[in-house]
Amino acid sequence: MIYEYHCRKCQEVFSVQMSLAEHDRGDLICPRCQSRDVDQRMTGFFAQTPRKAA
């Protein structure tokens, strides 16, 4: 899985490839400023689910 993050401190946007277990730990820092103040961004995975035509 590839997750995309946005650093609130330096505004860096970066992608990180990691397992679901690693993601669940939430142990992530910005590669640019080493801050932990990062937000996960929507990567589009959820939007790609096909809808059923009721």
Ligand SMILES: [Zn+2]
């Ligand atoms: Zn940063």
